[in-house]
Amino acid sequence: MxxxxxxxxxxxxxxxxxxxxxxxxxxxxxxxxxxxxxxxxxxxxxxxxVPQMPSLPPAIETFDLASVKTPDDLAAIGQKIFFSKGQCALCHSIGPSESARCPDLKGIGAKLTPEFIYESLTQPQAYIYLDYRHQGPPKEYPARMPYINKNPIALSDQEIYSVIAFLQKMSGEPISIKVEDVMQLANTQQTMTVAAAHRSSDFERVNPTESTDAPESGEAK
Structure with missing residues (x-):
């Protein structure tokens, strides 16, 4: 039962x-x-x-480099990340909304440069956008922008630039993010990961956790 x-x-x-x-x-x-x-x-x-609907976290979109051939492919991946792994839509709206907890992103790709958007995502406290939708002095939005490249969201640079490509396309702007640059980022990160693994392996060889030459208990030194 x-x-x-x-x-x-x-x-x-x-x-x-x-x-x-x-x-x-x-x-x-x-x-x-x-x-x-x-x-x-x-x-x-x-x-x-009443039928019960399970509450599940958003599905995590994988960044499939093999499927990225054009800037539009990059923007398509960015759109999926925007509404899933990136959790952007939890606070941001695309179009005017009185209930938005963060700035409206409609047309943001035409207003801001990719460099500025990248900084806003990875260093959100570098520039604080204020809320002017009410009477009186402007104030900060109720939600605080997280560091999108750190836990718990932890988007990679490829994922961040794909989101920027989506914001540009959504704004009617030509996508300035180049696929080859994103590919280069992926290759660089992969190389760094492999190098870090080699360094860890070398450290283990040079500094074994247990010495095999240690004298047994009671053995003369």
Missing amino acids: SEVAVLQLIGLVVVGIGLLILLFIKAMFVRVVGFVIIMLGIFSLIALG
Whole structure:
């Protein structure tokens, strides 16, 4: 029996207890309690009857370099990252929105250079964009921009530039991010990862965790 079925059975039992109280007990206070129990049981049954949707984190989009042939391919990947792994749409809107917790990104690719957007993503406190949508002095938006290249989001440079390409395309601008430059970034990062692995391996060889030449206990030195 599923968990929902068990809870529904409990709800029916609660309703039954409430009905028994109303039918066989004359004390007014107890009858009121029985009525409340019936209402709680009915509301519980209604709530449990609503189809339950699992709350899952956004799917992580993989950056498939083999599929990137044109700037439009890069922008397509950037769009997926924008709405999934990058979590940009959680705070930013694309178009005017009174409920936006961060600046509206409509046309941002035409207003700002790729270098400025990159800085805003990787060093979000370098420049603070204020909210002018209300009367009085401008103020900061309620949500604080995270460092997009660090945990928990941790986008790579290739992913960041693909998002910038998406913002440019969305703004009707020619995509200035070059595919070959993004490929070069990927190759550079891969080389650095391999080099770091080799350095770690060399360190282990030079500094073994346990010395094999250590004298045994009681052996003369």
